[in-house]
Amino acid sequence: MNLTRSFALVLALGLAPAAFAEQHSTEQTTDQATEQAKAPAVVEMTLGAPDAAVEIVEYASFTCSHCAAFHGDQFKKLKAEFIDTGKVHFTYRDVYFDRVGLWASMLARCETPRFFGVSDLIYSKQRDWLSGNDPVLLAENLRKLGKVAGLSEEKIDACMQDGDKAKALVDWFEANAKADDIDSTPSLIINGTKYSNMAYPKLKEIIEKELGN
Template identity: 25%
Template sequence: MTTPRRLLLASLTAPLALALSACSDSSEGGEIAEGEAIAPIAAPDGQEWTDIVTVSEYDGYVLGNPDAPIKVIEYGSLTCGACAVFAQNGAEPLKEDYVSTGVVSFELRNQVHNVFDMTLARLTRCSAPESFHALSDQVWANFDTIMAGAQEGGQALQAAGEPPEGQLYIAIAEAAGFFEFFAARGISRDQGAACLADTASIQAIGERSDEQSEELGVTGTPTFFINGSKLDGISWDVLEPALQRAGARTE
């Protein structure tokens, strides 16, 4: 199990290095089978598929048609530079060109590697489910700022010593500047602190990360699956052709 104290000791020594260590290579995936082209599927009246989010049994946040015939899953770390690159280059076309058609859904699941990661994962869950993808994308869009805050926060926490019981994640967010970052995006400090005081929910995120990574063979981030098959590659240049082979195309 991913325990916070073990993660704290590992995380505070060199937070910026986490941007690299969190992105270790996943085991190789396979080819995505070619399918027939699938016609667009209409969203419910008055809605767009890109505004609809449901939470899966894996605690992933599914953007788009929950019954889409092509299901994309990403295991991502909010302290992973490669995940940030994908979010900056691939998230928008994935949503606008594919999720919007109702043919593809996009489920984001957290794989956590350190206490900063766990803190961020809980804060992105601190509002309505519809905000989860946008908040995660904001973290990745401002990756250098987030990691600089982790660097400074790690040093401050080392100097301050162990925080009081139940205050670990609040102390991390305070030291790393996460409260200010999320407050500028609609989550007040009080709201964020209340979420981070719920240590059981944060522990559950870490436990799910460990269990699912073992179950599915996820050894690094980002890792993508299309309809249950692991994709061999982490870039949009690899994911888009795989989506088209699976049927997300017009003919």
């Protein structure tokens, strides 16, 4: 999927539908608005040994079908063969094409230790929860996935209605995408070099070369 649109509206439309009425129902003072602008830091989601010889950063979107295919195939093989064996340190970074991708990210990040488990569920069920164009229905589909993953309803609502986190995630995404010149998903940065999506044999070949094998 190509990055061909402006992301200015993603933040404006960032919160899940249930949050809109609450978000806009009361006026805010200048001090309150300033306080909300102090967005929290975003935690990097990583797997593997921090001192591994190969560093891989994946840029992906939860609404990207190619990313779902990557996580259903190449990523599982990568994890088993290189991440779990201490040869690769892996970092996942979000790309937001739309507000729905942002909502999915906010759900996956509800509890940091569960991130990769929840993200795997979101990708594996992408065709189911992403069907249709009704934002209310899509948000409800994501909430259902959160419950399947073991998150409480209260936790899910708090995560998906966190305006400060939404702002922080969008700012973080834009800074990363600009720094690494990301123009499509999935994209991989392997020891500083950018690659587009590829079949696992090619990915393995690149990693083995970086390992000196």
